[in-house]
Amino acid sequence: MKVIFKIEKGLWEEILTHLSQSNPVAYEQVGFLSCGAVLSKDNTLVILARRYHPVSNNHYLADSTVGACINTDAIITALQVSLSGKCSMFHVHLHPHKGQPEFSKVDYDSNHKLIPDFFSVTSHMPHGAVVLSFNRGKGMVWLSKYDAPVSINEFMVVGAPMKTWQISSPPRKKSIRDFSRQESFLGPESSEILSRIKVGIVGLGGGGSHVVQQLAHIGVKRYTICDPDKVENSNLNRLVGATVNDVRHKHLKTRAATRVIKSLVSDAQINVVDKKWSSGLAYLTDCSVIFGCVDTLKVRDELERFCRRNLIPYIDIGMVVRKNDDGFFRISGQVALSISESSCLRCMGILNEEDIKEEAQSYGDAGGQPQVVWSNGLLASSAVGIFMSLICPWSSEPANILYEYSGNEHTLISSLKCKYINKSKCPHYTCADIGNPFFNLKKFFPMKKTCTIGMRSIIQKIKDYYARNNRTIKVLDERS
């Protein structure tokens, strides 16, 4: 099982600020993080940090032998947060340096004493401990009170730009592709990042097919692609990679997209959801970024909610052709980035209840709307550009969150709305929405029988006793 730890950039900075401060009693400060969790279809457990709970100054005990010693009140407070919020709790502390931090022997021992207690109040959630440095982190997660913890394999600080690192990454196969022309400015590690992260593309029509093609060109290896539709003759004016043969054989759009990806990235891992995207939620939960290339407002709304809940940056593209009063047409559209702690599609004015309701009354019928390849391509290219500026930034200027397209003037400009909406915190989403409220560890990892666990613990105690007395014991069979 793989474990990913995700945290919003603002929350990450809040924790570092608190932990960097001096404490009147202890050498260092500590805190707890309340978290949600979700499990993906391929058995990746994603821990989603919600809120930081610093340990109050009067809950520290004077102890010169350790960095920080907290009293029972601090632990009771953390247990109460876990109980009332039905959430995971992670103990957090800082090793004040840059680079990969490691748990010390004291950290390791005290975490083993403290963390299993959280299962007494919230047994259906994982709990754990995280040690941070100024730019990295390391962690361990308990899935039950009795079993040994597992390591967190990957960290992701979600913001613009995103920061992601792997703990003890396996050796990477050398790619047959030569990415030197992009690595030169995206960074030598860009190819490794692009081959590691997973990208979701919902909707593989005019916009989505361009996105898929470009992601494959830049070297993304892991995908979840969703579209229930077959390639139709009327799609060929804009669906990149689709052929007359696909129409003739009634191939699915996911098949055309898979072919495009595999032709550029032969070892790509592709989760195909050839039903409505809502049937593939478990394939999307561990994505690093999701592109929404969909027709309806309702799907946009639900996709954005899903992404916010799972701390996934959501990049939305949309285009429309409208008839003017003079009988001519106007092509317009937008590329929007919806990311935690920043404005959402509602803040940007892309979604509102009236339009969603009006669309629902017409049964969300967006079929037959005019769509053209050059506009789709331009919007998709910009969306991929925003994606790259998040994942492998090449400039100190972050991407804006909303770009408006005029197909008549052939311009894509940063929306004037950005000036106003960037400053205000999104009122539509809160950290309480993060994580899956239906998550239950016991559903995925059934508890082992207590007697077995008790026996293991007894055997360990015996082994420890013999080790202390410089003798060895050989256990032939744990059941014996």
Added chain:
Amino acid sequence: MTISQQGFQELQAIYPCARILKESNCCYIYFSEMNISSDGKVVKVEALLDCTNKDTKLYLGTRFPNKGQNWTEHAIIGKKWHTFSYSGVSNRLRLIDILADHLRVLE
């Protein structure tokens, strides 16, 4: 729109499993197990009642293809749901009446 405490307690008297969940600006009542009688059989399903909007909506964990019309699929609170086309049940009604009105379609 907030859910009235009294209305929610009435609902909980019948469905003790009822629980309030929020997403974005919407408030839902989640039922981990609801008995729905359809075609003479009683089926246990998960259900989600959206009473934030003026027109309320009942989402179910499974479809009842022989009942209701225009079934659609939705992703709400990280889970897949099905609902049928049925509008006009106002959120001004008592919660218990809202639920009963929606369930009537499945009878």
